Amino acid sequence: MIKKLPKIARYTFLYHFKALFFDGIFNGIWLLNDIVARKHFNASPLLITLLVMAPSAALILSLPLGPIMAKRDKRWFFIISGFARLSLILVPFFNNQIAFVILAMVASCSWPIFYTAQNAILKKNYPDYLRGRIFGFVYSFSGFMAIIVSLTLGKFYDHFKNLILFSYIVAGICGFLSNYFMSKIRERMVKEEEQILTKPLEILKKRKDYLIFQISFFFYGTAYMMMLPLLPIFLVDHLKVNYTQASFLNGLFFQGMMVFASFIVGRMMDFVNPLKFVKLGFFCLFLYPIFLSFAKGVSYAYFVYGFYGVSMAIVNVAWYLAPIVFVRAKGEAASFMALHVALAGVRAFIAFPLGTSLYYLTHSFTIPFYVASLLFFIGFLIAPLKKDF
Numbered sequence: 001m002i003k004k005l006p007k008i009a010r011y012t013f014l015y016h017f018k019a020l021f022f023d024g025i026f027n028g029i030w031l032l033n034d035i036v037a038r039k040h041f042n043a044s045p046l047l048i049t050l051l052v053m054a055p056s057a058a059l060i061l062s063l064p065l066g067p068i069m070a071k072r073d074k075r076w077f078f079i080i081s082g083f084a085r086l087s088l089i090l091v092p093f094f095n096n097q098i099a100f101v102i103l104a105m106v107a108s109c110s111w112p113i114f115y116t117a118q119n120a121i122l123k124k125n126y127p128d129y130l131r132g133r134i135f136g137f138v139y140s141f142s143g144f145m146a147i148i149v150s151l152t153l154g155k156f157y158d159h160f161k162n163l164i165l166f167s168y169i170v171a172g173i174c175g176f177l178s179n180y181f182m183s184k185i186r187e188r189m190v191k192e193e194e195q196i197l198t199k200p201l202e203i204l205k206k207r208k209d210y211l212i213f214q215i216s217f218f219f220y221g222t223a224y225m226m227m228l229p230l231l232p233i234f235l236v237d238h239l240k241v242n243y244t245q246a247s248f249l250n251g252l253f254f255q256g257m258m259v260f261a262s263f264i265v266g267r268m269m270d271f272v273n274p275l276k277f278v279k280l281g282f283f284c285l286f287l288y289p290i291f292l293s294f295a296k297g298v299s300y301a302y303f304v305y306g307f308y309g310v311s312m313a314i315v316n317v318a319w320y321l322a323p324i325v326f327v328r329a330k331g332e333a334a335s336f337m338a339l340h341v342a343l344a345g346v347r348a349f350i351a352f353p354l355g356t357s358l359y360y361l362t363h364s365f366t367i368p369f370y371v372a373s374l375l376f377f378i379g380f381l382i383a384p385l386k387k388d389f
Contacts, residue, residue, distance in 0.1 A: 005130065012125040012185050013134060019181035020142035022174040026085065027142070028149025029171040031255065032157070033104060034232035035246040040164050041097035045356055049229040051101045053352035054108035056225055060345025062112040062338040063200060069338070074117040078183035081113035085175025091168035103168075107175065112341050114179065115320075119337035121187050123324050129270055132321055136266010139317065143259035147251045154247020200339045210326045210336070212384045213275075214343055219379035220282050220315070221347045223372040226355030227289060234292075234365055235301070245298050249305045257309030258316065265317045274322040275385050281314035282380035289369040289376070 005013060037043040037051050069077060087106040094103070126134055156163050204211045235241045235249065265277060288308050295301045323340045358368035 005134075006127060009126050009130065009134070012121065013138070015181050015185045016134075016138055017141070019178045020138045021145060021178075022181070023178035024142035024145025025149050026171050026175040026178060028146035028251070029153065029167050029174075031146060031150045031250045032153060032243070032247060034228075035236065035241075035243065035250075036157075036164055037097065037100065038232045038236045039243065040161070041100055043097045043101070045229065045233060045359070047097055047101050048232055049352050049356045051104055052228040052232075053225070053348055054101075054105040055111050056221075056228075056348035056352070057345055058105075058108040059112045059115075059341045059348065061109065061342070062116050062340075062345065063342035065112060065116045065338050065342075067199065067335060067338075069116055069120060074121060074185075074187055075183045077113050077117045078179040081110040081117075082176040082179030082183075084108075084110040084113075085179065086172045088168045088172035088175065090172075092165040095165060107172075110175065110179065112338075112345065114182070115341050116338045118182065119320065119324065121182075121185055122320075123327065124187055125185070131324075132266045132269030132274075132317070134266075135321060136263050136269070136317060139266065139320075140259045140263035143255055143262060147255045147259065150247045150251030150255065154243045154245075154251065157243035157247075200335075200342070203336065203339055207326060209384055209386075210323075212382065213278075213322070213326065214340065216278070216282070216379045216383035217319075217340070218343065218347055219375045219382065220285065221344055222351040222354070223285070223289075223375035223379070225348055225351030226358075226368060226375075227372050229352055229356050230359055230365060230368060233359070234295075238365065239295065239298055239301060241298055249298070249301060253302050253305040254309040254312075257306045258313040261310045261313030262317055265314055269317060269321055273385070274318050274325055275383070277314050277318045278322055278383050279380060279385060281311055281318060282376055282383055284311035284314065286373055286376040286380060287311075289373040293366050293369045 034048055034052050037048050043051070065077075085107045087103050091100060091103055094100070122131060122135065153163075153167060204214070235246060241249065269277065284307070288304065288311055291304045291307060292301070295304060319340075323336050327336050355368050355372070358371060359365065362368070
């Protein structure tokens with residue numbers, strides 16, 4: 001595949017692949033964050049909510065990043081993102097639940113920078129007819145690395161408790177290296193012959209199709225995020241999982257099915273409208289909380305997490321690539337993606353407290369799970385199947 005790529009795409013791919021290799025190791029350690037917080041630090045539901053909310057809430061920082069990045073070299077943005085992740089090397093030196101959550105929140109600030117800069121490069125450096133295939137391959141490989149790391153750590157965490165803290169030194173270093181290799185990619189400069197849209201409100205006002213697209217993602221994102229703080233509590237308190245079982249759930253079944261499905265979905269998106277995948281993914285996710293509400297043991301949860309992984313693979317690849325569909329000029333990619341990412345940050349401030357509050361008020365997982373299911377379904381109904389041009 002590499003030899004068949006155009007020169008600029010081949011050069012980009014080599015660095016992108018290296019970056020996502022280290023990103024996979026970073027994510028493999030990160031996958032067990034919420035379980036570590038609950039089992040190792042005995043963190044409260046409030047702290048767990050803040051922990052899992054941080055990566056999503058931080059995305060609101062993308063709002064000013066789009067216009068800032070639009071005509072600038074992305075190198076230093078990646079370096080800043082890398083140093084945010086490097087903060088995790090301090091975890092072993094501050095061995096308490098509050099410090100752990102704070103350091104994770106600092107590291108979470110890397111995501112809006114990483115996503116916004118990455119998508120601007122993907123739009124310009126990868127040809128349209130190959131972008132989905134390349135991204136699906138790289139993303140799947142990164143997910144495979146996360147699975148290997150997560151499963152390995154799950155086994156070790158059950159037997160060597162001290163390893164939990166020191167694994168975050170590896171996470172910090174690998175998180176920095178992923179951004180370092182992305183910073184080595186030079187963005188292909190394209191002369192814009194038309195005025196580009198960079199201001200968030202202007203984009204939503206002038207591009208009604210993109211506005212509808214974002215409304216549908218708002219319902220999906222609210223449902224997805226309100227589930228996140230409940231999952232570690234559900235697994236640890238209700239299903240009584242150990243680290244090995246948690247790593248199998250989050251790593252092998254969830255992440256594993258995401259890897260498998262992402263590769264297929266990425267290839268298909270070069271030929272099929274990504275907006276159709278958004279519809280399909282939202283409908284599948286509508287069923288996921290309903291299935292999970294019936295879980296009484298880990299064995300059944302494995303099946304649900306596998307289904308969850310396939311559903312999220314469909315939406316995840318679309319989450320990265322579908323916004324590019326609405327871009328008319330290549331210089332708009334950073335701004336459109338920045339708005340897309342920032343709105344995820346906005347809904348985080350609604351969704352995470354909503355999920356936790358419903359759990360506290362009802363003392364039940366069933367009601368918040370079914371509310372999430374309803375929101376997924378509304379997102380499915382609203383999601384557009386075509387753009388205006």
